[in-house]
Structure formats: C-alpha cells, structure tokens
Amino acid sequence: MTQSNTVTVHILDKEYCIACPPDERNNLEGAARYLDGKMREIRSSGKVIGADRIAVMAALNITHDLLHKQHNLDQQTTSTRDQVRDLLERVDHALANDDDAQAH
Template sequence: MTTIQINAMIMGQSYTLACQEGEQAALHHAVAYLDQKMRAIRDAGRIKGTDRIAVMAGLGIAAELLSMQRAEGPFAGLTIAQWQQQIAAITEVVDQALAPQEKLF
C-alpha cells in the first residue's frame, strides 16, 4: 500500500500527517473531530496551553470510545473494522431507501 501525506490544521497549527492510500477521508474526519473537541475545551476557558487541551480532548475521546465498547454499549465487542462494516451496511440501506424518493424530485 502507498503512504499518503496530508496537511491538517488543528487549532490553527499545521501538521503533516501520513496515512494509507484510501484512508485520507477518515483521517480528515478524525482531524476535524479532534479540532472541534480541542476548540470546545479552549473556548470553555478553564484550561490553558495546547498540550493540556490536547490531553483533555484525548481523554474525552477515549472515554467516548470506552463507553461504546462496554458490555451494554451499542458497539460492545466490535472492532473498528466491524464498526465500519456496520456503518457501511446502514448507509447502503439508507441509500436504497432514498433512491426511489429522489425520482420524485
């Protein structure tokens, strides 16, 4: 597989990141999500310093992931690849359901 480099902005700071070919969109989504979380923490005004903000955002995201993996969580026992498969299957069902509706417009 080919490694691709992308430029990303997180809280106004430019980063060059690497990912596998075909994974650019997922990495851009992850960057946007992290940027959103970090900006929310910064804007709350309680924590100063980008490094501390990054740690708090990382902890928040880790807590979200762990809560989803709990035995009673909606994604209990699933790997990231299995989540992606589930999301792709749901997207396909939605697309199929919406296709006849598009003809009406």
C-alpha cells in the same frame, strides 16, 4: 512514503503533515476535524489553558466516549446473544412438541 501520500490537517490553528495511505485519507481528515472540534470546545470553555493540556483533555474525553460506547456495545451484544439463545430454545421446544404430537 512519498510526498503524495501525505495529508495536511489543521488542528487548533496548527498545520500537521501526516503520512497516510490514499485509501485512509478521508478517515484521517475526519478524525482531524473531530479532534480539532473537541479541542476548540475545551479551549473555548476557558477552563484549560495551553495546547498540550487541551490536547490531553480532548484525548481523555474522546477515550472516555469510546470506552463508554464500547461498553454499551458489549452489553447489547450479550443481550442479543441471550435473546437469540432463548429463541432457539423455544424453537427447539416447539419442534420437539410438534414431533411428539405427530408421533401419536
């Protein structure tokens, strides 16, 4: 990629130049801000020392949140699918009863 396709982001007081397509620039900057915030939270807690360890803890926390949200979304999708299936069965049943009533 050319120099114009690089984005400079700051994460935990360090500067990183990252190759990035122009249409992904805003997403990359948002991700970098989010990561920087998570790493600063961990550093300020004083429980984790060292940039590498802070980065790993931030990655674990972010991954945990992502997997938790994915699991919840999967459960909601299954629940919605079941509700739609139930409604379709009710509609089919109501239509069948309506057809029977009109036949008599």
